[in-house]
Amino acid sequence: MNEAKSRVFHEIDFDKPGRQVGYLRVPQSRDGGAWATIEIPIAVFNGGPGPAVLFTGGVHGDEYEGPIAVSRLARRLDPGALRGKVILMPALDLPAAMAGRRMCPVDGRDFNRCFPGDPKGSFCQVLAHFVDSVILPQVEVSVDVHAAGxxxxxxxxxxxxxxQDAGLLARTIAMASAFGAPYNVVFWGVDETATLAAAAEARGVLAIACELGGYGRVSVDGVRIAERGLDNVLRHFGMIDGRPDTTQADGSPATKHMEVRDQRGYVFAPSEGLFEPLHLPGAPVAEGELAGYLHFVEEWEREPIPVKFRSDGYVWMAPGQGRVKKGDVVGVVMRPYAG
Ligand SMILES: [Zn+2]
Structure with missing residues (x-):
């Protein structure tokens, strides 16, 4: 299973006690740089016996809360107070993170659609292969911090x-509850087979991801929840002292568990145009209710098209980019988790 030798090299000793920071060097030959590499930041904290976890950010470069929270944890975590191992990669697709883009500018790929990767492939494929074949086999837990870009x-x-594995489902929900975001969304997946989370699951790693902001800016609450959530996961597994703090801003004590069970939760643009959304994230909505209008500013004669929700629930993902193409998702609705 994907055990071909990686072309990524580094000087990290994953078994060495204490704190190490360094770089993964991904070969990237270019004009003027035959042996050039792209250096991906990595930190490893080894506190002796205990669980091993992987925290990642910057899988998409237009999502900023993960890089902030994961790199700050690398600065403040005390290996002397840690039981087990923590591997931190705050800006995994570094070229995308430096460019503030979803797609990697080196090879034009979405890094989170490249797993399990290919050691002879493009930049994203080589890096995904390294994460899958070298990093994931070392850990039992993965938390991948995203936002909605x-x-x-x-x-x-x-x-x-x-x-389908009831035990695995229960352990994953317990970890998500400990992470303590306002919502946890259980989903049945659309185009999910090539993601980091899917690769982690294929290797038996307990995996959650997060959506902690969006609209191309840094969410104040998203950073706070990301930082607290990573600490909460370490507490949940007994790797640092203390109990998870899951208190919410509205005073409620815990995460609300939600689900997106099928395609009816998704709202698709029926045509190319300018989409005007009518709801903010978290808003309650009903099946048949207007999600927004698709405008055609280039034609006086053409009336805006009303676009409707296809499911009751609450807005998980709200659009805000304006111009959309036919078939783009312009909203995702989550419902209370039915188990
Ligand atoms: Zn993302």
């Missing part, structure tokens, strides 16, 4: 795939 804003949430 330039195109959307998410109700602040963790998310996880549904599983």
């Amino acid at each position: 330039n195109a959307m804003e998410a109700a602040l949430s963790s998310n996880m795939h549904h599983s």
Whole structure:
């Protein structure tokens, strides 16, 4: 299973006690740089016996809360107070993170659609292969911090795939509850087979991701929830002292568990145009209710098209980029988790 030798090299000793920071060097030959590499930041904290976890940010470069929260944890975590191992990669697709873009500018790919990767492939494929074949086999837990990027804003949430394995499902929900975002969304997946979370699950790693902001800016609450959530996961597994703090801004004590069970939760643009959304993330909505209007500013004669929700629930993802193409998602509705 994907055990071909990686072309990524580094000087990290994953078994060495204490704190190490360094770089993964991904070969990237170019004009003027035959042996050039792209250096991906990595930190490893080894506090002796205990669980091993992977925290990642910057899988998409237009999502900023993960890089901030994961790199800050790398500065403040005390290896002397840690039981187990923490691997931190705050800006995994570094070229995308430096460019503030979803797609990697080196090879034009979405890094989170490249797993399990290919050691002879493009930059994203080589890096995905390294993460899959070298990093994931070392850990039992993965938390991948995302936001909704330039195109959307998410109700602040963790998310996880549904599983037929009742024990695995319960352990993943327990971890998401400990993470303590306002919402946790269990979803059945659309185009989810090539993601980091899917690769982690294929290797038996307990995996959640998060959507902690969007609209191409840094969410104040998203950063706070990301930082607290990473600490909460370490507390949940007994790796640092203390109990998870899951108190919410509205005074409620815990995460609300939600689900997106099928395609009816998704609202698609029926044509190319300018989409005017009518709801903010978290808003309650009903099946048949207007999600927004698709405008055609280039034609006086053409009336805006009303676009409707296809499911009751609450807005998980709200659009905000303006111009959309036919088939783009212009809203995702979550419902209370039915188990
Ligand atoms: Zn993302």
